[in-house]
Amino acid sequence: MGAKADKVMDVCLRAGEIMLTYGAETYRVEETLERMARAAGFTNVHCFTTTTGIFLSFEERKGRGDLMQMVRVDDRMQDLNxxxxxxxxxxxxxxxxxxxxxxxxxxxxxxxxxxxxxxxxIHIAAGVAGSGFSYLFGGGLFDLIPAFFAAFISSFALVEIEGYLKVRFASELAAAFIGSASAIAFVMLGLGNNIDQIIIGSLMPLVPGVPLTNAVRDLLSGDLLAGMSRGVEALLTSLSIASGVALSISIFL
Amino acid sequence: MDLLLEVVITFFAILGFGVIFSVPKRVLFIGGAVGGWTWFALQMSLQMGITNVVATVIASFTAAAMAHFLAKKLHIPATTISIPGILPLVPGSLAYFTMLAFVEGEYITGLENGVQTMLQAGAIAAGMVLALSLFSFGKGIGNRYETGN
Incomplete structure (x- = not known):
């Protein structure tokens, strides 16, 4: 195995790992890696990607020097930049x-x-997004203020709790619980009129937009395995948000 | 006038979401504008008497088509615009009322809202499919038979 092939393999897998971790679609990872390996002059390039890992193989010379490596991707975050x-x-x-x-x-x-x-x-942006959506879903102009603080609190809670808990669905449940509980508290203190819309606003920053869109895109481009697993991830996130809200509503209302 | 205010609020809400998803700074405002357009298209379609699901398909299609077009122009991944673009259509309110109905034991209402939520989510996906097939026109590979051309 030549030194160049080893280097190209590392570079390709690093690129794929970053893309997959921070929310690229499966087809984009596969296409990027195959293009990069071909541009470096290797033949018989194949790449297989799922939501949690990347396999890449190519040949150094025709019939000789076959290489194959994989990386495991544990974290799934969102940073489209x-x-x-x-x-x-x-x-x-x-x-x-x-x-x-x-x-x-x-x-x-x-x-x-x-x-x-x-x-x-990011927390302030979450507040702006949440309050905007609470208005769009039928809240009044006065509800923008409590929705802003409730969405701020749920975004803050999510980031803080994720630092302690390994299970991400548990931290989403806890964040939804805290966010909607603070929304209920604001309304009880007389800040805001439409409690439903304020609660919805407080939850909007938790919505799994990236996995949801990527799941659709993956299923369409034929990456059925990756598409299904991403769809399930988005579904589980939505369900844990729903259970968090259900918990706080049945306790406090 | 109400619609104008709603579009402005959508613009800022989508800017917020752009920061949450950390889209590149040079497309942050483009994403917000596409999101505002999506809300406008949805409300205009609803006012013209089109049903909710079809209006969602139209709005989602225009947003995804704009995302693909701009992504080609600016050399960026299409998701950086299409995710903010379709966010105003997310049936968050319906999903919430579904959950609320189930918590309060009104299962029939819950099922009704749940079906509507699913239809709306499917409509968003349908719009994206239409835009994707439009922008990959001519790259067909023939899925079922090898006809040799």
Whole structure:
């Protein structure tokens, strides 16, 4: 096995790992990896990706030097900016503007980078999103304020609890519980009129938008295994949110 | 006038979601604009007397088509625009009332709302399918028989 083949394999798998972790569709990961390996001059390139792992194999020379490796992807987060940046690196690598070393350096930078917004901006954005949707679902203008704080609290609770719990569905349940409980508390204190809309607003930041959209896209492009597992992930998230809200409604209302 | 206010609020709510999903900064406002358009298309279709599900298909189709078009122009993954674009259609309110009905033991109402939620979610997916097939036109491979062309 040549040194170059080993290097290209590492670069490709790193690119795939970043994309899959931060919310790219399965077909995009497979296509990117196959293109990059072909651009590096290897033949018989095959890539197989599911929601939790990537397999990549290619030949160094015709009939000789077969290589095959896999990476396991444990975390599934959402940071579409990283997906876009890896996409850009692969585009430049495929068109020959980047060498293997440069591509590796760029990918490591992307891998090490934190999310592009500070966490408090994300919480505020969650508040804005939640209050906006509470209005769109039929709340009044006065309800924007409690919905903002309730959505802020549920986003904050999600991020904080996820630092302690390994099971992500449990932390989503807890965040939904805390968010809707604070929404009920605001209405009981006289802040806000439409309790249903405020609760919905507090839950909107928890909605699994990325897995849901990717599940549809995966199923359509024929990645049935990945599509089903992503769909189940989105379904479980929705169900745990629903149970969290149901719990707080049956306790506090 | 109400519709204008709703579109503005949708724009800001989708900006918020763009930050939550951490879409690249240069498409943040584009995503918000597409989301605002989605809400506008949905409300206009409803006002023209089209049923809820079909209106959702139309709005989702236009949003996903815009996402694919802009993604090709700007060289970015289509999901960075299509996810914010279809978010205003998410039947969050219906899903909530489904859950509420089940908690209160009104199973028939719950089932009704649940079916409506599923239909609405399916309508979003249908719109995305239409847009995807439009933008992959000419890349067909023939799925069932090898006819040799």
């Amino acid at each position: 990283k997906v876009t940046e890896v996409n850009q690196v692969s585009r430049e690598f495929t068109s020959g503007m980047l060498t293997v070393q440069e591509a590796e350096r760029r990918l490591e930078e992307i891998y090490e980078a934190k999310i592009q917004y500070p966490i408090w901006v």
